[in-house]
Amino acid sequence: MDQVEIFKALSNKTRLQILGWLKNPEESFPEQGTYGYADGVCVGQIQVKTGLTQSTVSEYLSSLQRAGLVTSTRKGQWTYYKRNEEAFTALSQIIQSEI
Amino acid sequence: MDQVEIFKALSNKTRLQILGWLKNPEESFPEQGTYGYADGVCVGQIQVKTGLTQSTVSEYLSSLQRAGLVTSTRKGQWTYYKRNEEAFTALSQIIQSEI
DNA sequence: TTGACATATCGGAAAAAACCGATATATATT
DNA sequence: AATATATATCGGTTTTTTCCGATATGTCAA
Numbered sequence: 001m002d003q004v005e006i007f008k009a010l011s012n013k014t015r016l017q018i019l020g021w022l023k024n025p026e027e028s029f030p031e032q033g034t035y036g037y038a039d040g041v042c043v044g045q046i047q048v049k050t051g052l053t054q055s056t057v058s059e060y061l062s063s064l065q066r067a068g069l070v071t072s073t074r075k076g077q078w079t080y081y082k083r084n085e086e087a088f089t090a091l092s093q094i095i096q097s098e099i
Numbered sequence: 100m101d102q103v104e105i106f107k108a109l110s111n112k113t114r115l116q117i118l119g120w121l122k123n124p125e126e127s128f129p130e131q132g133t134y135g136y137a138d139g140v141c142v143g144q145i146q147v148k149t150g151l152t153q154s155t156v157s158e159y160l161s162s163l164q165r166a167g168l169v170t171s172t173r174k175g176q177w178t179y180y181k182r183n184e185e186a187f188t189a190l191s192q193i194i195q196s197e198i
Numbered sequence: 199t200t201g202a203c204a205t206a207t208c209g210g211a212a213a214a215a216a217c218c219g220a221t222a223t224a225t226a227t228t
Numbered sequence: 229a230a231t232a233t234a235t236a237t238c239g240g241t242t243t244t245t246t247c248c249g250a251t252a253t254g255t256c257a258a
Binding site for chain 2: 096
Binding site for chain 3: 008011012014052053055056059060074076077078
């Protein structure tokens, strides 16, 4: 668990927004509808909501994943990303005890 | 409280080390001795311990202060920096509830 | 008031991050 | 096999960060 990498991933407004949206995918991405949210939300829907390009958002999601803050699941041609809540709990505790 | 600014301040190994040292100034900076640690630790001692230049460390401490993670007190020709524990408590809670 | 010391600020070179468009890859459909 | 769609990766430009040396400022002591 590389703390610097985690904080770098969190040092960007758009990436913080994405994490916020993934807290309530039903609210933030109602268009996903039928498939459900068990695996999170697919890249394309996140991309539209950010207003940034597909490549940028794909890289942002990778960086969040490298930091351990989200996990990804490939299903067919889609990749779904969802929050890794344990990572946030752990980070919260690290800030209280270690840093 | 600008979250991006806080995380940027935490996105650097040296700045994280400084914050760690300031958790236990008596242990980390025994050379300060006589003056005590009520106001924290002065820039020069932190600078020596980092191995970086005076200007770099001064800027690092400013950025930690802008983020609200430390406070500074001028005493004579010295500036003492100490942790702002409330900020860490607040950040820990923000990570659990907001982010 | 001069000199010594501590810290802050300024200007800049090198490295990293923030994006983008183009292209590659993987899967699904026909 | 060919086409369409979703995502990842690559190469590049611009902006930001990382650090430095030089200089300015602020305080103390002689």
